[in-house]
Amino acid sequence: MPRCLVVLSGGQDSTTCLYWSLARFGAANVDTVTFDYGQRHRIELDCARAIAALAGVPHTVLPIDTFAALGGNALTESAIAVQAGVEADGLPNTFVPGRNLIFLTFAAALAYRRGITELVTGVAQTDYSGYPDCREATIRALQQALRLGMEWEGTLHTPLMFLSKADTVRLARDLGALPALALSHTCYNGVQPPCGVCPACRLRAQGFTEAGIPDPLLERFGGAAA
């Protein structure tokens, strides 16, 4: 069985992908990596650590200080408020140009170092929120660049690419990922219990509602958002 590396953000989608990987490759063949890129909410890193520990898999945190230096985005600059809307260019103002390209390239470099060929990421085209680096065509082009540029016989797996949020919730349930989702983080405002009103909280709630499954994160805090 080949070994895999899961890009684990501590969020709902990557947590589901971790459990997909456990089922697909076996726990002994699963490794995880989280990027500390200066995100405003350090809670994401704590969630990723706790989820990897719950799943019993190794976990590496890699720093990336470049996004903060590039500047001008809401996820790394605390002075910029996260808004529910989008910027003038039509992209959410949490957009960091090329963020997923960078994450996946560094993850592939780590995989290369460790002799791992299977890379798993939770990007989804269905609910991609305007991020062009989450689309299938982008991932396929990047896979080609990584294979050529690193002489790496690897594959980028995107198990959630064409699933709706409700489909992802049902998949998580079927994979036994709900206890881990109780430890995951989604809220753009970085609070626990989650704020319930930011776009990320609302998208998450909609998925659980449509799937008819209670969100274990909300149950952990008494069954409702703050």
Place this chain on the structure above:
Amino acid sequence: MPRCLVVLSGGQDSTTCLYWSLARFGAANVDTVTFDYGQRHRIELDCARAIAALAGVPHTVLPIDTFAALGGNALTESAIAVQAGVEADGLPNTFVPGRNLIFLTFAAALAYRRGITELVTGVAQTDYSGYPDCREATIRALQQALRLGMEWEGTLHTPLMFLSKADTVRLARDLGALPALALSHTCYNGVQPPCGVCPACRLRAQGFTEAGIPDPLLERFGGAAA
């Protein structure tokens, strides 16, 4: 005239590309970026700064702390000696997997932020020293990933891709880049005057010898390597 961003390492090839860009796009449309990725030889950053100043163009240094965390390579770990040979896998032991992919993706993100569409890099397939991320096919695949992933209507220019080192030296002379090359850095051992015996020094010397042009860097130090 479109604006361009040159990835300037402080070495011979990227310096030549800077002067190619001055000729192609005009000095007022040229911007430069250098990556501080924990390279052992801080002199590279000083050289890049001096060359950008000589050319009279803006210069940005972007930090990348991730390569050092990835570990295991000679260019960021001072405990690993640089050898003249190659490692067991056939790649030079200065190889950082995906290094150019990362540089170009961050450069594209900076270009995107600044409304720049033309990205210039000194990679060359001819003398690529075993680096698969310097090849034409890799660059074209990456360009596609960047265009799709950032919705960026950009182009990666590689003016040296199919030139020999001697061709590059002649191009530098024709572009008036020799005074800037006197400020450039090539030596893997990070010394000035250059050591003259490492693979990088020898490749550089061979190019100037074949072109029949004295190396202005050596002339600056009295006409010979240390």
